[in-house]
Amino acid sequence: MKTRLVTASVLLAALGVTAAPPPVSAASLPPVSASSPPAPAGEHGWVTSTLRHMSLEQKVGQLFATYVYGADATAPSAADRAANRAAFGVETPAEVIERYHLGGVCYFSWSHNLNDPGQIATLSNGLQRAALDDGSKGRVPLLISTDQEQGVVLRMPAPAAQFPGAMALGAARSAGAARTAARVTGRELAAVGIRQPYAPIADVNVDPANPVIGVRSFGADPALVAGLTAAQVLGFQDDAGVTAVAKHFPGHGDTGTDSHTNLPVIDHTREEWDRVDAPPFRRAIAAGVESIMTAHIVVPALDPSGDPATLSPRILTGVLRGELGFRGVVVTDALNMAAVRQRYGDERVPVLALKAGADQLLMPPDLRLARDAVLRAVADGELTERRVDESVRRILTMKYRQGLARAPFVDVDEAVRTVGAPAHLAAVTRVTDATLTAVRNDAGLLPLPRADRSVLVTGWDTAAFAPVATVAASFTARGARTTARPATLPSDQAIADTAAAAAAHDLTVVLVNKAWDTEVGDPRASQQRLVAALLATGRPVVVVAxxxxxxxxxxxxxxxxxxxxxxTRAAMDTLVRALHGELSPRGRLPVTIPTADGTGVLHPYGHGLTW
Incomplete structure (x- = not known):
């Protein structure tokens, strides 16, 4: 486990920014081309009638949301057929829906669901058809979700609008920008049939060594995070008509442990939790958030049992529903994560989550085992059918409010026109331009004068966005003689070669990604050695985190x-324009940057230069 760099109390001492979302009129959903048969009048009528016609197996199926393999509902590739068969016992996504009466499906690129807007919309329609054509009266439209937090966690590929993410929005200090990002993102998701983005992040990132949240959080100030969380709830729900999911309750921002691989323990006192972690969730609930995701974390101040929050009645029923008054859908974080599987077997986890107060069970490691365990718990009396009905009623209510009872299908042509629309991409540029933070310009190097110069662009890179090539191309477009030399986690030889190249250029721009992560044996430490070698050349170096x-x-x-x-490409474009003085950096740090030993503050919350 990594050592915390600085305590939460030290970081919070410098904070004091409050952001509140301005009122913005709601906008309608994208038009649809088909709809289900007329529903009973009103929300209560549809929910009650649907629930009455469902079998126990159908009700239990509504509790689960998981992935399926394939780009097409009925005609996936041979490899995806084999993957579905291994995971679910059937070959096509449609058959998975039909066999398990699934309430929800979560899209991923690794499960081959997300290629382009037309394909995604067609897949969504195919899955909805499978959900609605099961031959019974208990037909229920499917809830389709994905992780579209933006920034470093996004699933929709280009041409979808790709905003810079939560911490960047925190740097912009604009509730309006946060709401715009959610509105545009939500409209594009709705256009392809996705009605549940697992966003916004309501965690307050007060531990710089947090390996799983970090820039996914709006920042370290509870007031700022609360304001931007509420703004995004309104953007997703009121403006785009999709369900916001505030996560990860009761707050995952102060841990050095990744819950994907181990069980984090949050040592906040109850007073600290009320002051630091609770405000964003309170504001989200006040804004009308319809879903909250649990965290697989232990918070002894809220429940001393040692159970993760996902399995804790004291936290989900006692605190979230009882104290905070949340009445919407509680969705678990993925049940295939290590943190929630440590104390109990995979067949016990879904039952315990329901007993704790969860409604929607996300991605169990074995769907059949989990489904059968819940059915067996009802048969044995450990769970009552009435308890199952409570969760199903909440899920059906959420689906009705999304418009799924009226219009579960989407217009494929409209999806193609909506995703990546010029107005959406223009919004990405406007929002991103306000987020860039200039932290140091001690030598007065920036902004760069227009001059004939040779530029080396190097450092961390990823094929999905190619930031090194993107930055290099932008320099070239401005008349520089540019060399792009990716050096992601470079070897000692690559460091030496890159430094030699830098010595032959007038300027080097080097990109770094989590270069602070210096756990023993971590290859990211090579980024520190690369930067040191570049500085040793004596040539000007611009470092970009x-x-x-x-x-x-x-x-x-x-x-x-x-x-x-x-x-993102937009972030890299904003960077190069700022380097050349075409725009002035406006972002301010939404976190405190501590010294390397964690004993002091290197750059305070709110710091940011401009020119």
């Missing part, structure tokens, strides 16, 4: 440093 802004504490000697918080 394309993820966590904390990297500067571990890069001694750097005098020119900027933070983009993400590596």
């Amino acid at each position: 394309v993820r966590d802004p904390y990297d500067i504490a571990h890069l001694p000697g750097v005098d020119t440093y900027l933070a983009t918080y993400s590596y």
Whole structure:
């Protein structure tokens, strides 16, 4: 486990920004081309009638949401057929829906669901057809979801609008920008049939060594995070008509442990939890959030049993529903994560989650085992059918409010026109331009004068966005003689070769990603050695943190440093324009950057340069 760099109390001492969402009129959903048969009048009528016609197996199926393999509902590739057969015992996504009466499906790129807008919309329609054509009266439209937080966690590929993410929005200090990002994102998702983005992140990132949240959070100030969380709830729900999901309750921002691989323990006192972690969830609930996702974390101050929050009646029923008054759908974080599987077997986890107060069970490691365990718990009396009905009623209510009872299908042609529309991409540029944070310009290097120069662009890279090539191309377009040399986690030889190349150029721009992560044996430490070698050439070096802004504490000697918080193409375009003085950096740090040893503050919350 990594050592926390600085305590939450030290970081919070410098904070004090409050953001509140301005009123914005609601907008309608994208038009649809087909609809289900007329529903009983009103929400209550449809929910009650639907629930009455469902068998127990159908009700239990509504509790589960999971992935399926394939780009087409009925004609997946041979490889995806084999993957479905291994995971679910049937070959096509449609058959998975039909066999398990699934209430929800979650799209991923690795399950081959997300290629282009037309394909995604067609897949969604095919899955809805499978859900609605099961030959019984208990037909229920499907809830389709994905992780579209934006920034470093996004699933929809280009041409979808790709905003820079939560911490970047925190740097912009604009509730309006946060709401715009959610509105545009939500409309594009709705256009392809996705009605549940697992966003916004309501965690307050007060631990710089947090390996799983970091830039996914709006920042370290509870008031700022609360305001932007509420703004995004309104953007998703009121403006785009999709269900916002505030996560991860009761707050995953102060841990050095990744719940994907181990069980984190949050040591906040009850007073600290009320002051630091609770405000964003309170604001989300006040804004009308319809869904909240649980965290697989232990919070002894809220429940001393040692059970993760996902399985804790004291936290989900006692605190979330009882104290905070939440009445919507509680969805678990993925049940295939290690943190929730440590104390109990996979057949017990879904039953315990329901007993704790969860409604929607996300991605169990064995769907058949989980489904059968819940059915057996009802048969044995451990769970009552009435308890199952409570969760199903909440899920049906959420689906009705999304418009799924009226119009479960989407217009494929309209999806193609909506996703990546010029107005949406223009909004991405406007929002991103306000997020870039200039942290250091000690040598006065920036903004760069227009001059004939040779530029080396190097450092961390990823094929999905190619930030090194993107930055290099932007320099070339401005008349520079540019070399792109990706050096992601470079070897010692690659570092030496890159430094030699830098010595032959007038300027080097180097991208770093979590260069602070220096756990023993972690290859990310090579980024620190690369930056040191570049500085040793004596040539001007611009260092850009394309993820966590904390990297500067571990890069001694750097005098020119900027933070983009993400590596989207829009973020890289904003960066290069700012480097050349075509726009002025406006972002301010939404976190405190501590010194490397964690004993002090290197750059305070709110710091940011401009020119």
